[in-house]
Amino acid sequence: MTARKVIIDCDPGTDDAIALFLALASPELDVALITAVGGNVGLDHTLRNARALVGLTGKPIPVVAGADRPLLGSFIPEPRVHGRNGIGGVTLPDGPPVTPGLGSDAIREVLRAAAPGEITLVGIGPATNLALAVASEPALLDRVAEIVLMTGAWAEGNVTPAAEFNAWNDPEALAIVLSCGRPITLATLELTAQALATPDWIAAQQGRGGACMEAAHTILASVPPSPRLGGRGTPQHDACAIAWLIAPELFTHRAVHAAVDLTRGPGRGRTVIDRWGKLPGPRNAALLETLDAPGFFALLARRIAALP
Numbered sequence: 001m002t003a004r005k006v007i008i009d010c011d012p013g014t015d016d017a018i019a020l021f022l023a024l025a026s027p028e029l030d031v032a033l034i035t036a037v038g039g040n041v042g043l044d045h046t047l048r049n050a051r052a053l054v055g056l057t058g059k060p061i062p063v064v065a066g067a068d069r070p071l072l073g074s075f076i077p078e079p080r081v082h083g084r085n086g087i088g089g090v091t092l093p094d095g096p097p098v099t100p101g102l103g104s105d106a107i108r109e110v111l112r113a114a115a116p117g118e119i120t121l122v123g124i125g126p127a128t129n130l131a132l133a134v135a136s137e138p139a140l141l142d143r144v145a146e147i148v149l150m151t152g153a154w155a156e157g158n159v160t161p162a163a164e165f166n167a168w169n170d171p172e173a174l175a176i177v178l179s180c181g182r183p184i185t186l187a188t189l190e191l192t193a194q195a196l197a198t199p200d201w202i203a204a205q206q207g208r209g210g211a212c213m214e215a216a217h218t219i220l221a222s223v224p225p226s227p228r229l230g231g232r233g234t235p236q237h238d239a240c241a242i243a244w245l246i247a248p249e250l251f252t253h254r255a256v257h258a259a260v261d262l263t264r265g266p267g268r269g270r271t272v273i274d275r276w277g278k279l280p281g282p283r284n285a286a287l288l289e290t291l292d293a294p295g296f297f298a299l300l301a302r303r304i305a306a307l308p
């Protein structure tokens with residue numbers, strides 16, 4: 001099996017932390033680069049958290065700082081969910097030094113050295129870095145096999161009634177990525193609502209692995225169950241994007257057209273996802289629809305337990 005070469009753009013972020021552990025624990029993926037973006041919390045924290053998480057795994061993955069604000073407008077974090085430091089107040093040992101440079105430049109450098117269709121981009125935060133990379137050098141897009149995004153919702157949002165947080169944080173960036181012409185796969189809130197880490201499951205992970213599992217357990221235990229989802233558990237949004245690449249058999253999906261509302265009103269950041277072909281025009285994305293949740297959590301537990 002040839003590992004899929006991926007770049008992960010993230011804003012750790014409690015669920016980003018679990019997604020990064022899953023990615024770095026999985027032989028199906030060859031993580032060439034991790035870029036940090038401002039999102040759940042400021043870039044100073046997301047960058048530190050990304051380095052610390054990679055450091056715990058012992059994997060020599062370059063971590064590069066990206067954008068600290070959206071393309072337009074001001075930066076608005078979400079510390080209510082992820083805590084002031086972005087990982088629930090959990091303190092991790094400092095990770096390896098940041099790799100110098102700018103995230104979007106680092107993404108383009110990896111693409112420039114790649115063969116056609118060799119790289120998969122994974123966006124699990126606001127899409128600013130991905131948009132800057134694809135918009136500034138479109139000629140590199142043929143190196144991109146697929147872009148997997150945890151973003152959006154076809155029903156209710158989580159940061160506003162209309163919008164999911166990543167889409168809302170930088171809707172112009174998402175619009176650029178959605179229209180770039182490469183295959184897009186979307187893990188929206190409706191999919192990630194099926195990936196609820198229950199308090200019992202979280203408790204059962206304690207002591208089941210090394211430092212990474214201990215960190216995952218402590219971080220997960222710091223997040224209260226989501227009131228939006230009936231208080232039954234904590235949605236593992238970002239790990240769904242990674243699991244799609246590792247175990248696609250856990251998912252069903254359908255072709256859709258996806259766009260994002262760029263107005264400045266109450267609908268800003270809403271992803272308008274045409275699931276029934278109501279509108280003319282191309283279907284530019286695959287919408288992940290169902291998840292085998294028991295299979296997902298068995299994979300998650302097994303992989304993270306195997307980390308150092």
Ligand code: RIB
Pocket residue numbers: 011013014015016039040124125126150158164165166237238
């Ligand atoms: O709406 C959920 C998304 O926003 C996740 O990626 C979470 O980490 C936050 O970035």
Ligand code: CA
Pocket residue numbers: 010011012013015016039040124125238
């Ligand atoms: Ca995230």
